[in-house]
Structure formats: C-alpha cells, structure tokens
Amino acid sequence: MTYPIRPIDESEWPAFNRVLQEAFGWTLHPALLERNKARTEFDRTLAAFDGDQMAGVTSIFSFTMTVPGGQLPVAGVTAVAVLPSHRRRGVLSSLMRRQLTDIRDRGEPVAALYASESVIYGRYGYGRASTNLPFRIDTHRSAFVPNAPQDPSLRLRVAQPAEVRAELEELFASVVTQRPGRYVRSREIWDEIFADEEPDQNGHGPLRSILAEDDQGVRGYALFRIKASWDDNDLPAGTLYLGEIEAADPAAYALLWRSVLDRDLVTRVETYGRPADDPLLALLADHRQVRARWSDELWVRLVEVDRALSARSYSAPVDAVIEVEDDVCPWNAGRWRLTADLSGAECKPVDDEPDVTLPVASLGSAYLGDGLLTEQLHAGLLREHTAGTVRRLATAMSWSPKPWTGLVF
Template sequence: MTYPIRPISEDEWPQFSGVLAEAFNWTPPPAQAERWKANTEFDRTLAAFDGDLIAGVTGVHSLSMAVPGGTLPVAGVTAVSVLPSHRRRGILSQLMRRQLADIRERGEAVAALYASEAVIYGRFGYGRASDNLAIGIPTHRSAFVATAPSDPSLRIRVVTPADVRPVLEELFASVVAERPGRYARNEHFWNHMLADEEFDQNGAGRLRAILVEDAGKARGYALFRVKGSWADNGGPDGELQLRELHAADPAAHALLWRSVLDRDLVTKVTADVPVDDPITQLLADVRQLNARWGDELWVRLVSVDAALAARAYAAPVDVVIEVADDVCPWNAGRWRLTADTGSASCKPTDEAPDLSLPVAALGGAYLGAGSLAAQHAAGLLTEHSAGAVRALATALSWSPAPWAGLVF
C-alpha cells in the first residue's frame, strides 16, 4: 500500500509530535516539546498519511559536520517514527526512500543519524560510522600516569553555564572541526545543551560548569551534573555525570578531567566519550574506565561520487569500487576513486572492479573509523584485486576517531 507523503505545516505539529511520542513511549513536558518544535525545519519534515491520520514521520536537521579534512553540509536525519498501529506496512521504507531522494535533490551528499535500534538502518544503506565509550571511573582509583601534561599557568574557575554561554560557544566552535562527526551548533542546539529545567536535571541537580583559563582566556570547559548520595556507612557516594568536556590543548584537557575526578563528595564519574578520548591514555590503570562500547553515528552516502570526492585521504589510493545500492539506484555501479593526501576524484567507469561492496560499508568507513578490513574478514564484501581492501581502508582511515557527541 502506498501512503501519501509530504512535509507538514506548523499547525500539524501536534499530530506529528504525537506520532514520535507514541513510537518512543515518551511524554515530553510542554517546555521540552516547545524546544524541540523550535529546532524543527518544517520544510524538511515528512509525514505519511493514512487518510487524515499521520501514520509515520521523519525530519532532517541541516548540519555542517566535520569530515576528514574539512566540513560538509550533512542531512541530520531525526524523528523517525511509525505508529504502532501501522507497523509492517512499508511506511518506514517509503519515508526513507522519499527522504533520501529529497536530500539528493538538495545537493547533500551525506546523511547521518543516531539509531534507536541498531538493526533498523542498515537496510536503507546506513553504516555504523562512529563508536562511543560509556565510562564510569571510580574517583579513588583515578590516578593519572606520571607523564600527564600540566601547565602551571592554567587556572580553574567555577561558573554558571548560562552566564558564560558566549565563551562556551566560542571555544566549541574553535575545536568542532578537529574530530569527524562533530557538527556546528545553532542556537537551538545550545539551548538544548544548557537547558536546566527540573525535567532536564532528572534527579541529578543543576547544570554546572568549570572553565580552564590562562590569563583570562578560556582553553577548555566541562559541563556536568552531580547526583548527591550517601553510602550506608554515612560516607559520600555522589555521582558526577559529565555532559561534555572540550579543550584546546592536552594540558587543559588533563586539568579538566582532574578537576571533575577530584570533586568533593563524588565517588564516581560517568561520561560518554570517543573511543580514543585522551582520558583512555591518562589513567594509570586503564581498567578503571569500566568502559561499555556502543554504536554512535550511522552514515549514509547519498551520492557516492560527490561524497568520496569531498573528503581528505590518509594515503594515496586508486581503486575501482563496485557499489550495490537498491535504495538509491543512482549509486549502484562501478566508480573509480583516485585520491592522494591533497585531492580526490570519484567517477563512473566500466573498468573491472577491484572490490565489490554494499553502500552501507562505505558509509561506515566514511568518517575514518575503518571497518572495511573487518567486513572483508567477515565475508561481507568481495575483493577482486589482492590488496584492494587494505589500500582503500588505509586511505579512508583518519585520526582522531569520529564522534558526534550530541544526539540530534
């Protein structure tokens, strides 16, 4: 069955948001729903209609995202939901296909999303492109290595986040492009990050911040909440929940971590961090990270040729790639990727392929995380020319590892 699909108008917002709330078992407070509405690009929403009923929805944030070697306009896919009463009717497939066609028409070569369930989006050509570590460090076992960097000119200042918002925005903007996957934040994303209503706190207290400064100039900041608690023996047992930590240099980064780990009445610091975050090297006992791995961003190459030509490469490569893509048929076929560390081109070709792979494999490798070799070992792609997978994987690899850090 085919369902009419179109963007919604603002007066259809209550029904649109109701589908999302039902699908995610979520009842947002009115103020939170208004924040979400304020950051909605209505011309980039899509709704599938069953008569007058909105049965499925999705939307896009127009992002400027860091990729290896620069930044690109990226379609940040969000709010993907189908009513429980309308599952297994092909609505999600129709929405995804229409959305990808719209993204292509806008000239965006790449789409990215956070997946509520990891099994959903591979069938639409998205690949797991970045990973996340959820860590929980016991403060009494948090000693640093003896060679941890330090700078005696640095000072810590305790601040109210809202009072220093321009400083936070400026510092984040100065480091956003350093890690693939991070994206520039508009006013509404910052409103979300600094929101501090009772429902935002979720029992963990008000949002707090510290700045690391050198002669009055900020070199880093940390945002966090502290959930106070006391053990049965009467001792402190608080948990510091680190929202984000950004720094301009290693010494500032180390001092920020040292500050949150040394906070009084706190016995544990929890955070989500990139897999190569410096804290993984700073701890003298790495086992005290107590890390749990999880997937983070999923990436889809909407236009294979434009996407592969737009990023930088870690090593020269010249390969013919045969791409399978039944969702975006304009990608299917053979492409010759020729790149070095200064430039890249990707053009259609009739030459024999060096390797064959699904488009999701390219999406998973696009930000530099490097899963092609593992997929080859798992039998999920085919190498026709010896060494082609290694050559492409090496060229696509990048440091630092990709990570977005804020769900959109």
C-alpha cells in the same frame, strides 16, 4: 497500499508528536516539546498519511559536519517513527526513499542519524560510522601517569553556565573541526545544552560548569551535574554526571579531567558517552579503572557516492575501481574509480572491471574514518576482485582522531 507523503506545517505539530509518542512509548515534558518545536525544520519534516491520519514521520536537521580533512553540509535525519498499527506496510521504506531523494535534490552528499535500533537502517544504506563509549570511574583510583601534561599558566574558574555561555560557544567553535562527526551548533542546540529545568536535571542536580583558562582566555570547559549522596556509614558517595568536556590543548584537557575526578564528596564519575580513543584512557595510570561499554553512535549514508568520496581527505594513496551496490538510491549503483592521495581525491564513473564490490552501507561505515572494511571482507560481506584492495582502501579511509559526534540530534 501507497501512503501519500508530504512536508507538514506547524499546525500539524501535535499530530506529528502523537506519532512519535506512540512509536517510542514516551511522554515528553511540555518544555521539551517546545524546544523540539523550535528546532524543527518543517519544510524538511515529512509525514506519510493513511487518509487523514499520520501513519509515519521523519525529519531532518541541516548541519555543517566535520569529515576527514574538512566540513560538509550533512542531513541530520531524526524523528523517524511509524504508528504501531502501520508497521510492516512499507511506510518506513517509502519515507526513507522519499527523504533520500529530497536530500540529493538539496545538494547534500551525506546523511547521518542516531539509530534507536541497530538493525533498522542498514536496509536503507546506512553504515555504523562511529563508536560511543559511556563509562564510569571510581575517583579514588583515578591517578594520572607521572608525565601527564601540565601548564602553570592555566587556572580553573567555577562559573554559572548561563553566565559564560558565550565563552563556551567560542571555545567549542574552535575545536569542532578537530574530530570527524562533530557538527556546528545552532542557537537552538545551545539552548538545549544550557536548559536546566526539572526534566533536564532528571534528579541529577543543576547544571554546573568549570573553565580552564589563562591570561589569553578560555582553553577548555566541562559541563556536569552532581547527585549528592552518602553511604550507610555516612561517608560521601556522590556521583558526577559529565555532560561535556572540551579543550583546545592537552594541558587544559588534563586539568579539567583532574578537576572533575578530584571533586569533593564525589566518589564516582559517569559519562553519557565519550569517543573510543578519548585521551583520558592514556592519561590514567590504571586504565582498567574505566568501566566502559561499547555502543554504536552515528550511522552514515552516502547519498551521492562520487561527491561524498571526492569531498573528504585520505590518510594514504589509493587508486581503486569500486562497484557499489545500492537499490535504494539507484543513481549510486555502478562502478566508480576513486583516486586519492594526501593532496586530494577524485571519484568518477567508469566501465572498468572492479577491484572490489561492496554495498553502499560499507562505504558509509568507513566514511568518517573508523570503518570495518577488512572485518567485512573476512566475514564474506564484500567481494574483493584484486587482492589487497580492501586493505588499501581501509587504510586510506582511516582517520585519527576517531569519529564521534557526542550530542544526539
């Protein structure tokens, strides 16, 4: 069967959410539904129909995202769902193909998403592009190394988050370009970050903030919640749930972490996720105290290979003919010569013999600077025709700091 696909309008919002609720098995609080609606770009929200019934949906947030060496317009794919009654009928494939065509027509060379299940989106050319590191630390074992940075001009300020929103937004805007995967936040996104109703607290207490500043202004901030608790011996056993910690320099970062870890009556700090190369791992005298688990974070898809590869920077020179396999976006399939050095890059179609043949998802996984090209080669998933090409390509596409988004969309 074929299922007609079209953008929805605001009047179809309830039906759109019914599909999401059935597919994900959730029931969102009315306040969360209203916030989601405020962020929705209805002209970029697609539904597949079986007669009058919505059978599947997907949407996009329009982002400006940091990539190695700069920023790009990126399609943030979200709210992908199919009714349980319509699984395995081609609904998702039809939606993904239509969506990618629309993204290309809009001129966005890259798409990105968070995956509810890691086995889904590789079929559509997405590659795992960043790593998330949720962890917890027992505060009594959180000493820093002796040479941790300090700045006597810095001081801490406790503040109500809503009262310092403008200062926090300004600080974030100054650091958003420092790490690939971060994206510019709209007013609606900040509204969600500062939201503090019962479903936002989730039993973890009200939103709190602390700022690191000097006479020139704010140099960092932390947003968190605290769940107070005492053990059977009436000793404090509170947990601090860290939402965000951002800083413009190492001294401010270290001071904020020390404030979080030294909080009175708190014995454990938990994060919803941090980058795999979080500087905290170097600051801790005993990094084994970080109880962490690895998880995939952002998945990236090159919608237009030539524009995407030409738009980012590279860490080392590379000159290679890449044969791309892409049966979802056939305009990408073929041979491309990537020529790049520290001053810039060019990617153009050629008829030359390839140095390497790979699926487009492999380029997506490497695009933000933390790919697994050499691992995929050793696993037999890539075909190297010129010895050393994959190593050179992987080195050129690598980036520091590692990519991380830090805020689900």
